[in-house]
Amino acid sequence: MKRSKRDKKKTKNTKNTKLSLFQKPDTKFFKPCPLSGKDAPVIDYKNIKLLKRYLSDSGRILPSRVTSVSLKKQKELSRSIKRARLLALI
Amino acid sequence: MHNYEHTIVTKQDLSETQTKKVVNKYEDLIKANSGEIIKTEEWGLRNFSHLIKKNKKGFYFHFKFKGSGKVIEELEKAENIDESLIRYLTVRVKEHDLKTNYFEKKIL
Numbered sequence: 001m002k003r004s005k006r007d008k009k010k011t012k013n014t015k016n017t018k019l020s021l022f023q024k025p026d027t028k029f030f031k032p033c034p035l036s037g038k039d040a041p042v043i044d045y046k047n048i049k050l051l052k053r054y055l056s057d058s059g060r061i062l063p064s065r066v067t068s069v070s071l072k073k074q075k076e077l078s079r080s081i082k083r084a085r086l087l088a089l090i
Numbered sequence: 091m092h093n094y095e096h097t098i099v100t101k102q103d104l105s106e107t108q109t110k111k112v113v114n115k116y117e118d119l120i121k122a123n124s125g126e127i128i129k130t131e132e133w134g135l136r137n138f139s140h141l142i143k144k145n146k147k148g149f150y151f152h153f154k155f156k157g158s159g160k161v162i163e164e165l166e167k168a169e170n171i172d173e174s175l176i177r178y179l180t181v182r183v184k185e186h187d188l189k190t191n192y193f194e195k196k197i198l
Binding site for chain 2: 013042045047048049085087088
């Protein structure tokens with residue numbers, strides 16, 4: 001059992017190891033913004049379901065580096081979250 | 091002329107006739123100041139996410155209207171004195187979204 005587990009780990013590691021510095025990584029680091037694009041949802045202070053996705057458990061706004069929201073949309077988001085807070089919706 | 095969205099939150103202990111009075115009062119105020127009401131929504135009694143002046147719940151009413159900035163001046167002047175209100179919010183929008191109602195009650 002132990003051996004098989006180790007073997008699995010080894011195979012995983014080989015995927016991410018780089019042979020040279022100039023080799024392109026297999027895994028993607030960049031995530032596209034979920035709120036911009038064609039079929040993106042509308043950011044609105046009434047759309048509580050959407051806003052709650054971008055809040056922590058204690059109700060704080062999540063940073064865009066975690067959620068990968070673009071700068072423009074993050075500004076819109078934070079504005080509408082603050083509006084919803086005023087009306088005690090969130 | 092601009093498009094505005096206006097939401098008011100009234101206290102919980104108002105009766106139906108009283109809430110209707112409050113809504114009619116502000117609708118008349120908008121009309122009196124040459125505003126044009128496009129839609130009024132009733133979101134009903136909702137729980138607050140946090141206490142506001144020891145209130146736990148409130149009735150929500152939402153107006154979508156067209157008008158000049160003077161309407162809002164008059165509205166907020168009246169709302170600041172009104173004791174049956176807890177909060178209000180005015181937002182200027184480019185276009186009214188009349189299709190989606192986020193607070194519609196689901197019919198079982």
